[in-house]
Amino acid sequence: MKDKEARRKTTAxxxxxxxxxxxxxxxxxxxxxxxxxxxxTETAQGEAWRCLRCGDYAIGAPAASGxxxxxxxxxxxxxxxxxxxxxxxxxxxxxxxxxxxAAAYVVWRFVGARDSVQRVFDKDLPAVRDxxxxxxxDFADAAPTRLLQRALDAGHGTLVLxxxxxxxxxxxxxxxxxxxxxxxxxxxYVAVVGTAIFLPLEIYELTEKVSAFKIVAFLxxxxxxxxxxxxxRLFGLRGGHAAFEKERESTSLLEVERAAARV
Ligand SMILES: [Zn+2]
Numbered sequence: 001m002k003d004k005e006a007r008r009k010t011t012a013x014x015x016x017x018x019x020x021x022x023x024x025x026x027x028x029x030x031x032x033x034x035x036x037x038x039x040x041t042e043t044a045q046g047e048a049w050r051c052l053r054c055g056d057y058a059i060g061a062p063a064a065s066g067x068x069x070x071x072x073x074x075x076x077x078x079x080x081x082x083x084x085x086x087x088x089x090x091x092x093x094x095x096x097x098x099x100x101x102a103a104a105y106v107v108w109r110f111v112g113a114r115d116s117v118q119r120v121f122d123k124d125l126p127a128v129r130d131x132x133x134x135x136x137x138d139f140a141d142a143a144p145t146r147l148l149q150r151a152l153d154a155g156h157g158t159l160v161l162x163x164x165x166x167x168x169x170x171x172x173x174x175x176x177x178x179x180x181x182x183x184x185x186x187x188x189y190v191a192v193v194g195t196a197i198f199l200p201l202e203i204y205e206l207t208e209k210v211s212a213f214k215i216v217a218f219l220x221x222x223x224x225x226x227x228x229x230x231x232x233r234l235f236g237l238r239g240g241h242a243a244f245e246k247e248r249e250s251t252s253l254l255e256v257e258r259a260a261a262r263v
Pocket of ligand 1: 016020024025026051052053054055056
């Protein structure tokens, strides 16, 4: 049990050290002298302050100072690792959103250019058929030709609806990406609900035709929903928001030192 705890701490610290290595330590001198004394030390090279993220002493003046209540509360340990995963999810949502908006634009442009496409199609299709006859390859029945024919056959209203639907879906993905990136609780809710409502559709799609891409996309979405609900304690799970905040506070170096100073 103790080993497990120690191992967890090492993993958590690895994330903190990696972050501090990239962005630098986060030092803060609280106005409260008792508390400040617990965070400060003298070294041969001068004063050093404990980093609020990784807990190491960083030589030099503190990066900021003020009342302890105004001190930054950096993400630490597991929360820091979670933040990394959340940002990855946000990037994935962003790319998906941009792709969908581009797709909506293509459909929209196609609606406008439909008549001219239809004219070209009608004019050239006999020639294509003729070519097919002579070469023995049925171009007119090739997948792209059939897809184009199906799009041309679809009503104007259907295509406009399709473009609007794809655009709305793309914008939802962008909203999810933004909410996740800034790490707000509403963003996590939007991402969970926005992803979950499409899961039944994804299952239906899989029953229609199975492809490796569809399976992977479905599993990523399913895992993201489950992980977000579990680790962020959404919908009141595992004590909900209050428990989440409490967990965060318990990992705050300043809070720990503050509690120790009070004793
Ligand atoms: Zn640090």
